[in-house]
Amino acid sequence: MAYKYCTATNWGKDFFTAQERRDFYLGGHPGQVWVVGDNHFGDSWISKVSGVSKTQAEAQAIVDGEIEAAQTAYDALSAEDQALRLRPVKYNLL
Amino acid sequence: MADYKEIKGFKIQNVSSDPSNLTGGQIWYNSTSATLKGYSKAGGIPAGVWSAGGTMNDGRPQGAGFGTLTAGVAAGGGNTLDVEEYNGTSWTSVNDIPGDGDSGGATGTQTAGIIYGNQPAANTVSSTYDGTTWTDVNSLTTGRPGGASAGGFQTSALYAGGWKGSYAAECEIWNGTSWTEVADMLDDRNHIKGGGTVTAAVAAGGYDGSPDTNPTQSEQWNGTCWTEGNNLNNGRAFLTGGGSEFTSVLIFGGGPPITSNTEFWNGTSWTEMNNLASISESSHGTTQGTGLGTYRARTPGAAGETEEWTVDAATVTVTAS
Numbered sequence: 001m002a003y004k005y006c007t008a009t010n011w012g013k014d015f016f017t018a019q020e021r022r023d024f025y026l027g028g029h030p031g032q033v034w035v036v037g038d039n040h041f042g043d044s045w046i047s048k049v050s051g052v053s054k055t056q057a058e059a060q061a062i063v064d065g066e067i068e069a070a071q072t073a074y075d076a077l078s079a080e081d082q083a084l085r086l087r088p089v090k091y092n093l094l
Numbered sequence: 095m096a097d098y099k100e101i102k103g104f105k106i107q108n109v110s111s112d113p114s115n116l117t118g119g120q121i122w123y124n125s126t127s128a129t130l131k132g133y134s135k136a137g138g139i140p141a142g143v144w145s146a147g148g149t150m151n152d153g154r155p156q157g158a159g160f161g162t163l164t165a166g167v168a169a170g171g172g173n174t175l176d177v178e179e180y181n182g183t184s185w186t187s188v189n190d191i192p193g194d195g196d197s198g199g200a201t202g203t204q205t206a207g208i209i210y211g212n213q214p215a216a217n218t219v220s221s222t223y224d225g226t227t228w229t230d231v232n233s234l235t236t237g238r239p240g241g242a243s244a245g246g247f248q249t250s251a252l253y254a255g256g257w258k259g260s261y262a263a264e265c266e267i268w269n270g271t272s273w274t275e276v277a278d279m280l281d282d283r284n285h286i287k288g289g290g291t292v293t294a295a296v297a298a299g300g301y302d303g304s305p306d307t308n309p310t311q312s313e314q315w316n317g318t319c320w321t322e323g324n325n326l327n328n329g330r331a332f333l334t335g336g337g338s339e340f341t342s343v344l345i346f347g348g349g350p351p352i353t354s355n356t357e358f359w360n361g362t363s364w365t366e367m368n369n370l371a372s373i374s375e376s377s378h379g380t381t382q383g384t385g386l387g388t389y390r391a392r393t394p395g396a397a398g399e400t401e402e403w404t405v406d407a408a409t410v411t412v413t414a415s
Contacts, residue, residue: 010399012149013183016371018404021143027354028372028399081173083257084156084197084213084239086332086349086375 002038003094005059006051007031020045027094030066033059035094060093106130129411140342140358141406143368148184150378150398152176158200158209159334159378163402165204167223168378170195170212177228179204185398192221192228197239197285199256201338201381202248208268210251213239215259220273222248232272238262242288242297244315246338246382252292252315257284261302265320267292277319281311285376287333289343289359293317296343296359300331312364324363328355332375338382344403347374356403370401 003025009032016026024045025037034051036042046053054062070088077085107113107122112131121132150168157171164182175190191209198212205225211234212219218233234253241256249270256262261282266273279297286300297320298312310329313320326345330353335345341361347353347370354370 010146010149012399013147015146018143018145021145021368021371026371080214086352089351091351 003056004036004038004042004046005054005056005093006034006036006046006049007054007059007062008034008046008049008051015049016045029059029063029093030070030088031062033062033093035059056093063093064090131411142403143406144356144370144401144403146371147400147402148180148182150178150185150400151187152178153398156197156376157378158195158198158212159336160200160202160207160209160381161204162380162382166378166380167200167204167207169200169209169223170198171378172196173213180400182402189226189228192230193217193219197257197376199241199243199251199253201243201245201251201336203382206248208248208251210234210268210273211237211239211241211253211256215239215257220268234273235266235275236262236264238264240284240286240300242286242295242300243336243381244288244290244295244297244338245292250292252290252295254279254288254295254297254315254320255283255286255300265315279313279320280322281313283311285331285333285348287335287345287348289335289337289345289381290315290340291338294340296323296340298323298326298345298359298364299329299333299348312359326364327357327366328353330355334374334377334379336379336381342383346370346379346403347377349373349375372399372401 023041024039027035067088067090074087110126123130154172158169161167166180169177169191173194173196177188178185179188196213198209200209202208207223210220216237218237220231221228222231236258238256238258242254245251251268254265261284263278263282265276267276283300283302286297288297290296295315299309309331310325312323312325314323330348333345333348337343343359346356352373352375354373356367357364358367
């Protein structure tokens with residue numbers, strides 16, 4: 001399956017609907033990065049949310065930067081607070 | 095007593111094959127299979143999907159959540175006193191909880207709820223909510239965050255496992271007045287999640303199962319003791335979710351690593367469902383209903399984004415019991 005990549009700010013209710021989730025693949029990631037199934041439903045959703053197109057490498061770099069910042073914030077927590085949270089780890093976008 | 099015709103305005107159809115273009119609540123008799131059938135959201139393994147919900151005013155992790163998808167409460171989280179109510183569209187800030195809340199348990203409805211087991215480990219405080227005001231009530235016997243909740247009512251709750259300074263196996267039941275310690279879980283564990291009633295519950299996942307690298311572990315409560323049940327498909331701790339019926343519990347997210355996985359418990363086994371759009375560790379969820387849920391995303395750097403679990407109606411065979 002092919003994907004498209006974009007950034008778009010989640011405004012809340014109906015940013016993506018149940019029907020849209022059924023119509024195409026959609027994955028949300030740190031930095032308001034979205035991985036979108038490459039079909040006409042996905043294209044319509046990108047238009048709906050005024051998504052800004054990114055290459056996969058550009059999208060990955062945004063996600064990596066957000067996770068690195070979150071790791072820094074986690075590492076600054078007390079041991080007690082660290083026990084309450086998961087340390088974010090980097091991963092590869094589809 | 096009203097019969098079906100009075101309620102729906104027509105007789106039950108007698109058809110040789112299941113009708114098309116079904117509507118929720120429709121019932122018919124299939125003469126070929128000689129079965130009474132219905133179309134609803136509550137039958138079998140529900141087909142559901144996550145969609146975007148309203149954005150919280152103050153996004154925060156690890157809070158207690160109770161109520162329903164359209165009448166929910168998110169209490170505490172992120173070591174705050176903050177409380178917000180959800181109406182299915184938007185979140186509204188309401189009266190704070192009495193003390194800092196993080197990683198606690200909860201159950202009940204938006205106008206009759208109860209929270210307990212907040213951080214720190216020795217905190218035994220329990221507080222009820224009437225839709226407006228929080229009131230401290232009798233305390234837990236063993237203070238511990240990170241346990242699994244069940245029960246479904248302000249007057250009937252179960253809280254199992256968690257962290258008491260060490261991994262906890264303790265299980266307590268709330269009868270509306272006081273907590274009573276009952277039989278321990280088989281394995282002490284923290285950051286687990288569960289659902290059901292005080293006489294039939296399930297608790298799954300978490301750290302320090304048996305062996306301690308087995309976060310797929312799932313235990314069942316029958317009102318007297320815990321027994322080993324069918325495992326989760328994806329082992330993890332820091333889960334969100336719940337349910338007030340033993341045969342309809344939904345859990346999602348968790349880690350490590352932080353995941354978008356969603357699983358449904360039908361009273362016998364866990365089934366993988368459609369994933370969240372975004373990964374999430376422990377956050378606010380609902381406790382009531384049949385597989386309905388709402389959650390706050392806990393992805394790195396996230397604000398208060400939420401997702402809602404929407405269940406599709408399905409054809410079910412009506413049985414008498």
